[in-house]
Amino acid sequence: MKTLAKPDFEALIDGLIDDDPRSVVGPQRRNGQYVFGELDSAGDLALEYDLTALSPKKYLLPQYEQLLTYERTDGEYEMHAGTDTEGVIIVGVHPYDLAAIEHLDKVHIDTMGDEPYRKRREDSLLIGLTMQSVASESFAASMGTATTNSGYDLLVTDIGGQFVVDIGSFEGNELLADLDTRSATHSEVQEVRRIEDDLRGRFERELQFPPEELPTLLSEHYDDMEFWESYAEQCLSCGSCNMVCPTCYCFQVETVRDLGGDSGHQQRRWDGCLLEEFASVAQGENFREEVAQRHRHRFMRKGLYVYERYGDVSCVGCGRCTRHCVADVADPTDVYNELWEATNA
Amino acid sequence: MLDTTATVRSEYEPVQGRIAWIEQFTGQDKLYVISLPDNVELDHDPGQFVELFVPGVGEAPFSISSSPTKDGPLELCIRAVGNVTRALDSMEVGDPLGIRGPYGTGFDPGALAGDDLLFVAGGIGLAPLRSMINYALDRPEAFGDLTTLYGCKEPAEQLFPAELQRWDDSEEMTLYETVDQCPEDQTWEGREGVITELIPEADFDPETTTALVCGPPVMYRFVIESLQEQGLADERIYLSLERNMHCGRGLCGHCQINELYVCVDGPVFNYPAVRDKSEAEV
Numbered sequence: 001m002k003t004l005a006k007p008d009f010e011a012l013i014d015g016l017i018d019d020d021p022r023s024v025v026g027p028q029r030r031n032g033q034y035v036f037g038e039l040d041s042a043g044d045l046a047l048e049y050d051l052t053a054l055s056p057k058k059y060l061l062p063q064y065e066q067l068l069t070y071e072r073t074d075g076e077y078e079m080h081a082g083t084d085t086e087g088v089i090i091v092g093v094h095p096y097d098l099a100a101i102e103h104l105d106k107v108h109i110d111t112m113g114d115e116p117y118r119k120r121r122e123d124s125l126l127i128g129l130t131m132q133s134v135a136s137e138s139f140a141a142s143m144g145t146a147t148t149n150s151g152y153d154l155l156v157t158d159i160g161g162q163f164v165v166d167i168g169s170f171e172g173n174e175l176l177a178d179l180d181t182r183s184a185t186h187s188e189v190q191e192v193r194r195i196e197d198d199l200r201g202r203f204e205r206e207l208q209f210p211p212e213e214l215p216t217l218l219s220e221h222y223d224d225m226e227f228w229e230s231y232a233e234q235c236l237s238c239g240s241c242n243m244v245c246p247t248c249y250c251f252q253v254e255t256v257r258d259l260g261g262d263s264g265h266q267q268r269r270w271d272g273c274l275l276e277e278f279a280s281v282a283q284g285e286n287f288r289e290e291v292a293q294r295h296r297h298r299f300m301r302k303g304l305y306v307y308e309r310y311g312d313v314s315c316v317g318c319g320r321c322t323r324h325c326v327a328d329v330a331d332p333t334d335v336y337n338e339l340w341e342a343t344n345a
Numbered sequence: 346m347l348d349t350t351a352t353v354r355s356e357y358e359p360v361q362g363r364i365a366w367i368e369q370f371t372g373q374d375k376l377y378v379i380s381l382p383d384n385v386e387l388d389h390d391p392g393q394f395v396e397l398f399v400p401g402v403g404e405a406p407f408s409i410s411s412s413p414t415k416d417g418p419l420e421l422c423i424r425a426v427g428n429v430t431r432a433l434d435s436m437e438v439g440d441p442l443g444i445r446g447p448y449g450t451g452f453d454p455g456a457l458a459g460d461d462l463l464f465v466a467g468g469i470g471l472a473p474l475r476s477m478i479n480y481a482l483d484r485p486e487a488f489g490d491l492t493t494l495y496g497c498k499e500p501a502e503q504l505f506p507a508e509l510q511r512w513d514d515s516e517e518m519t520l521y522e523t524v525d526q527c528p529e530d531q532t533w534e535g536r537e538g539v540i541t542e543l544i545p546e547a548d549f550d551p552e553t554t555t556a557l558v559c560g561p562p563v564m565y566r567f568v569i570e571s572l573q574e575q576g577l578a579d580e581r582i583y584l585s586l587e588r589n590m591h592c593g594r595g596l597c598g599h600c601q602i603n604e605l606y607v608c609v610d611g612p613v614f615n616y617p618a619v620r621d622k623s624e625a626e627v
Contacts, residue, residue: 067357070400081358115356250598255403281589282427305604
């Protein structure tokens with residue numbers, strides 16, 4: 001680990017903003033909430049944040065992403081996959097969001113070979129940040145994502161005036177090359193550990209059981225429709241829980257025609273399994289017509305289905321779905337703990 | 346030597362095909378025969394599907410109706426019921442469109458070799474099965490007895506009429522047909538009733554027969570039950586299921602049946618693999 005004075009960290013960020021062709025983004029305070037946004041200077045950074053409205057997923061898997069362009073000349077179509085997949089430098093990513101990105105990497109790069117994601121991701125840098133403020137909705141400690149030792153190029157911890165930096169990659173190390181750094185002292189490293197240990201005890205919400213139990217618990221309660229209906233009753237099928245989730249990646253492909261009509265593009269945009277038409281087919285059949293079925297699907301997906309395919313529980317405990325659910329029925333700790341109590345009462 | 350066979354499945358980029366000819370079957374169903382560029386071979390398994398892109402309109406998944414035993418253009422039997430299919434309905438011979446694929450898990454002719462095959466097709470469900478039916482007819486020595494049960498709503502909804510005749514005439518194939526009912530303004534000399542009624546009538550040995558089933562969602566449960574009553578083991582039943590295989594790449598989520606992605610784990614499933622999946626509705 002290295003130690004860096006705060007002005008040097010700011011110089012690093014300002015240097016990237018000035019010299020790197022990629023966008024540099026980070027947490028900021030805007031209109032009463034924290035959001036990831038483009039930085040004009042390191043001074044924009046709100047590193048004290050607890051939780052941003054959307055996760056930095058929006059840079060790696062943008063809400064709208066071009067997949068294909070087409071153009072007709074003399075009755076022939078030219079069709080090309082590909083996009084302006086420029087990477088981004090994301091500053092100030094909390095461990096739960098780093099865990100979410102590691103999961104997206106596993107799905108899109110290691111398993112399914114999604115080129116748009118891979119290009120963007122491999123051209124991006126992640127500067128992680130040890131979280132020090134805890135959102136009341138978060139239960140990251142229960143999910144093991146309050147702290148991390150992987151998934152970043154650099155991970156910085158503010159120990160008060162100094163930043164302790166853990167190097168996670170070759171590219172991360174390169175970033176520090178021109179800066180005035182020194183090896184972190186033993187007491188500085190201990191201070192990082194103390195901050196992390198202290199953090200885990202500051203979560204208001206928690207799972208009452210280890211997340212490894214989730215797949216079994218969920219499969220046991222799949223047919224408990226009364227339970228799922230009790231949550232779905234208030235659900236507005238708005239899809240907010242899907243939109244704010246750092247690990248949701250379902251999408252809709254749509255065609256956007258240029259005004260002339262002979263050219264245009266195909267793009268994917270975020271879609272959500274809570275939305276009414278998500279599982280319907282052209283002939284009119286909707287395979288998840290009931291809200292309760294869609295509601296159940298979301299929780300099954302997070303805790304069981306994705307686990308079965310990829311070996312990960314895909315909820316990182318950030319708490320965004322809880323915060324943004326208008327009807328207050330999205331909180332995974334409510335749902336999962338209630339199931340746990342039903343089984344273990 | 347360079348491999349000139351380009352698989353059309355990399356990324357989201359289709360190759361440009363062209364409508365070579367169109368055969369109209371019913372008021373809303375047409376067979377589109379699509380020629381691909383010279384260097385492109387689909388090399389598909391029967392039962393696999395492609396994503397078809399109508400420029401300016403959109404993309405949708407369709408089962409391949411032609412058999413890989415037959416060289417030449419790609420055949421897709423398509424009902425005009427959505428945006429893409431209605432746009433396709435107004436297209437003409439020579440019009441260009443995009444094709445990517447093949448995707449998914451089809452029928453495995455190797456695994457079926459030596460078996461008697463019982464095809465159970467309801468309505469447009471004949472479109473995906475036709476690929477395997479013609480495969481078996483082109484390689485009769487590889488399989489035992491071939492039987493096709495085909496049911497649709499009314500006589501005017503029958504697909505592939507010339508082919509039905511050919512199958513009926515064929516010594517290798519026994520064809521049973523039914524319509525749910527025949528309206529007064531149509532003629533039908535065959536039987537009336539739902540497709541499950543054909544199952545006890547058909548002559549097949551449950552010990553040596555494998556059933557391949559495709560039809561509307563409501564059909565599967567009844568057909569499976571009836572096949573079981575005839576003594577067919579669950580492992581001897583294959584289902585081709587339709588969902589919205591929107592991306593074809595196991596990502597977009599629209600085709601999920603519980604944890605399964607129909608676009609990569611299916612669309613052809615051995616029945617035991619989906620028997621306990623509530624969302625399969627089988």
